[in-house]
Amino acid sequence: MKLLGEFLKGIWRENPTFRMVLGLCPTLAVSTTIANGIGMGLAATFVLVGSSIFVSLVRNIVPEKVRIPCYIVIIATFVTIADLFMKAYSPALSRSLGMFVPLIVVNCIVLGRAEAFSSKEPPMRSIIDALGMGIGFTLALIVISAIRESLGNGTALGFSFSRVFEPPLFMILAPGALLTIGLLIGLINYFTAKKGLRRGKKD
Amino acid sequence: MDTMKKIKGVESLVVSIGPHIRDEVTTSKIMWAVTFSLIPAGIAGIIIFGIRSLFIICASILTAILAEALILAARKKDLNALLDGSAVLTGLLLAYNLPPNVPLWMPITGTFFAVVIAKQLFGGLGHNIFNPALVGRAFLMLSWPAYMTSWQNPRWKADAVTGATPLGLLKERHMDLAAGISKWDLFIGNRAGCIGEICILALLAGALYLFWKRYITWHIPFAYILTIALTSWIFNGSGGLFTGDIMFFILSGGLVLGAFFMATDYVTSPLSAKGKIIFGVGCGALTFLIRKFSGYPEGVSYAILMMNAFVPIIDRYTHPKWFGWVKVVK
Amino acid sequence: MNQMLRFGLILGLICAAATLVLAVTYEVTKPKIEDQLKKEESAALAKVVMPGADTFTEKTLDGVEYLEAFKNKRLVGYCIRATGTGYSGYIRMLVGIDLSSTIKGVSILEHSETPGLGAKINEVRPKEEEPYFLRQFKGKQAYSIELKKDVDAITGATISSKAVSDAIRDTVNKFLAKMKDEKGL
Numbered sequence: 268m269k270l271l272g273e274f275l276k277g278i279w280r281e282n283p284t285f286r287m288v289l290g291l292c293p294t295l296a297v298s299t300t301i302a303n304g305i306g307m308g309l310a311a312t313f314v315l316v317g318s319s320i321f322v323s324l325v326r327n328i329v330p331e332k333v334r335i336p337c338y339i340v341i342i343a344t345f346v347t348i349a350d351l352f353m354k355a356y357s358p359a360l361s362r363s364l365g366m367f368v369p370l371i372v373v374n375c376i377v378l379g380r381a382e383a384f385s386s387k388e389p390p391m392r393s394i395i396d397a398l399g400m401g402i403g404f405t406l407a408l409i410v411i412s413a414i415r416e417s418l419g420n421g422t423a424l425g426f427s428f429s430r431v432f433e434p435p436l437f438m439i440l441a442p443g444a445l446l447t448i449g450l451l452i453g454l455i456n457y458f459t460a461k462k463g464l465r466r467g468k469k470d
Numbered sequence: 471m472d473t474m475k476k477i478k479g480v481e482s483l484v485v486s487i488g489p490h491i492r493d494e495v496t497t498s499k500i501m502w503a504v505t506f507s508l509i510p511a512g513i514a515g516i517i518i519f520g521i522r523s524l525f526i527i528c529a530s531i532l533t534a535i536l537a538e539a540l541i542l543a544a545r546k547k548d549l550n551a552l553l554d555g556s557a558v559l560t561g562l563l564l565a566y567n568l569p570p571n572v573p574l575w576m577p578i579t580g581t582f583f584a585v586v587i588a589k590q591l592f593g594g595l596g597h598n599i600f601n602p603a604l605v606g607r608a609f610l611m612l613s614w615p616a617y618m619t620s621w622q623n624p625r626w627k628a629d630a631v632t633g634a635t636p637l638g639l640l641k642e643r644h645m646d647l648a649a650g651i652s653k654w655d656l657f658i659g660n661r662a663g664c665i666g667e668i669c670i671l672a673l674l675a676g677a678l679y680l681f682w683k684r685y686i687t688w689h690i691p692f693a694y695i696l697t698i699a700l701t702s703w704i705f706n707g708s709g710g711l712f713t714g715d716i717m718f719f720i721l722s723g724g725l726v727l728g729a730f731f732m733a734t735d736y737v738t739s740p741l742s743a744k745g746k747i748i749f750g751v752g753c754g755a756l757t758f759l760i761r762k763f764s765g766y767p768e769g770v771s772y773a774i775l776m777m778n779a780f781v782p783i784i785d786r787y788t789h790p791k792w793f794g795w796v797k798v799v800k
Numbered sequence: 801m802n803q804m805l806r807f808g809l810i811l812g813l814i815c816a817a818a819t820l821v822l823a824v825t826y827e828v829t830k831p832k833i834e835d836q837l838k839k840e841e842s843a844a845l846a847k848v849v850m851p852g853a854d855t856f857t858e859k860t861l862d863g864v865e866y867l868e869a870f871k872n873k874r875l876v877g878y879c880i881r882a883t884g885t886g887y888s889g890y891i892r893m894l895v896g897i898d899l900s901s902t903i904k905g906v907s908i909l910e911h912s913e914t915p916g917l918g919a920k921i922n923e924v925r926p927k928e929e930e931p932y933f934l935r936q937f938k939g940k941q942a943y944s945i946e947l948k949k950d951v952d953a954i955t956g957a958t959i960s961s962k963a964v965s966d967a968i969r970d971t972v973n974k975f976l977a978k979m980k981d982e983k984g985l
Contacts, residue, residue, distance in 0.1 A: 333811050337814050435614065
């Protein structure tokens with residue numbers, strides 16, 4: 268039951284994008300189409316899970332002072348593996364994600380989880396935590412990219428409704444990303460605050 | 471904060487640096503005066519481009535009022551704030567910044583974006599960092615660039631359907647065509663352009679009224695235009711340095727509309743005289759840089775938006791010294 | 801000192817393990833990646849830039865990069881790499897010309913033009929095979945091609961359109977001049 272909580276917290280309560288506001292660079296840059304969003308999310312989840320296992324395994328061997336370089340080497344290894352496999356088996360996705368796959372190395376979510384969680388917890392819980400965070404990140408990317416693609420490009424999952432309206436390009440350009448994320452975080456904060464208020468009144 | 475709310479009409483106060491003098495002037499009065507002063511330019515636009523321009527202006531203003539009412543109601547604010555004229559002015563200015571043959575849904579979406587995102591989400595009148603009408607224009611420019619860059623000649627010209635703005639001609643290196651437009655045509659608005667920017671004569675009449683009423687001061691517009699004049703004269707001539715055609719660069723874009731009516735917006739411009747001059751020079755320099763080096767032919771709207779972002783820092787460093795102030799020697 | 805040594809050793813061990821893993825992954829994926837790249841480029845070459853040709857050899861001439869195109873071992877034309885300066889970055893393309901410098905096809909390899917506007921230089925209309933802007937170039941004389949005369953510009957994206965046509969003309973001219981020098985020598 269505790270493991271389930273560890274998994275679920277990444278999806279909502281501590282969602283990396285909407286609650287912790289981490290890893291915004293790739294989120295802003297690649298959330299132009301749903302396919303990109305899913306691809307980026309899955310690549311990051313793979314890196315998160317892989318690096319979590321190893322960071323957790325070596326957590327008692329690695330001395331405090333050199334832990335960051337060790338974590339980065341582990342993370343970079345998994346990022347390069349993901350990058351190479353993507354290039355080999357999904358060249359189209361690799362091309363549209365471009366620089367942002369190698370840049371997962373510096374994604375704050377990955378190093379953040381290594382530092383805050385898997386360097387202190389046993390492998391099993393680290394995997395669960397990383398999976399939750401990864402899926403939370405992927406879901407956030409899907410929500411953002413679905414809004415941006417359908418509004419800005421008039422397409423979603425292969426359907427095209429650009430005949431119904433002329434899509435505002437604004438939404439798939441950089442300012443549209445900032446606006447979408449800002450409005451979503453605002454909405455989530457509004458509802459959590461309201462919920463908190465109601466709970467407070469009950470007590 | 472609670473005591474602030476109890477004072478009636480606190481929202482209509484004008485923020486300025488002391489000493490404060492009580493006057494009959496209110497924000498609302500100024501907003502309506504600016505709106506009024508813009509009417510001649512609108513009439514000129516309608517005469518030059520036809521009745522369609524009027525529809526665009528009306529669509530824009532109506533959307534502004536509706537959007538403002540919607541958000542005020544959602545925020546549980548007093549609907550009387552609708553009467554302060556700021557929403558109408560935003561709608562009007564946005565319409566003036568559109569080409570005359572855009573489809574009618576464009577002023578509607580643009581104004582909605584301007585009022586809801588750029589003004590109300592920042593906290594409403596007095597709290598917005600950026601000029602709402604210009605944010606609306608930037609949104610439209612990014613969203614539907616093809617519509618925002620297809621122009622129409624005055625309706626009495628033979629090829630009235632498509633045209634190019636004088637600055638657009640320059641950008642595409644048709645120097646001869648750009649130079650072929652007489653200064654008088656530029657002055658009265660016999661050229662392609664946005665609805666409200668073309669008739670300089672009408673705009674100047676409105677600006678004179680605002681100066682006469684002392685609702686705007688000379689600092690921003692003059693610093694802005696002078697900077698453009700200087701930089702264009704020095705760097706923007708076809709025959710080398712110091713050969714730029716000053717009047718062409720002042721009259722041919724949205725500079726007059728921007729300098730007198732949008733850069734001077736009370737909310738989004740600096741408070742002190744010194745700050746206003748810095749703001750104006752900055753707008754001028756950025757406009758020149760965009761016109762000369764970017765892919766866009768005209769840069770007034772982006773220049774003002776960029777300088778809007780600097781207003782808090784300008785205000786901070788141009789705060790006037792109070793009486794008896796002595797510099798502390800360390 | 802002893803502690804430093806221990807730190808270094810542990811970090812070194814982790815790095816060594818990482819290197820090993822990466823070396824294996826690299827070897828496993830390498831043939832596949834190279835295969836993909838080659839497939840893409842030759843598909844672009846044979847289909848779009850120089851229809852009909854079967855083999856290509858990479859060449860450089862005084863800074864101009866090009867490929868010689870052969871059909872049944874006979875030289876039929878050249879595919880020249882051209883770079884234009886667009887609205888928001890470089891536009892890299894491949895231009896195919898036959899021996900009389902008539903354009904056989906143009907393919908844009910890389911660009912960063914505004915989506916929905918400048919990016920239309922590479923836009924394919926539904927139910928069509930190739931970008932409508934680039935199709936116009938086919939059959940035109942490469943050394944004299946002029947925007948608005950030989951090819952129509954994209955509405956609202958004159959700068960991007962001009963970048964493509966100018967780059968094609970200028971690069972082909974440069975190439976032809978260099979070839980002349982070469983043969984003259």
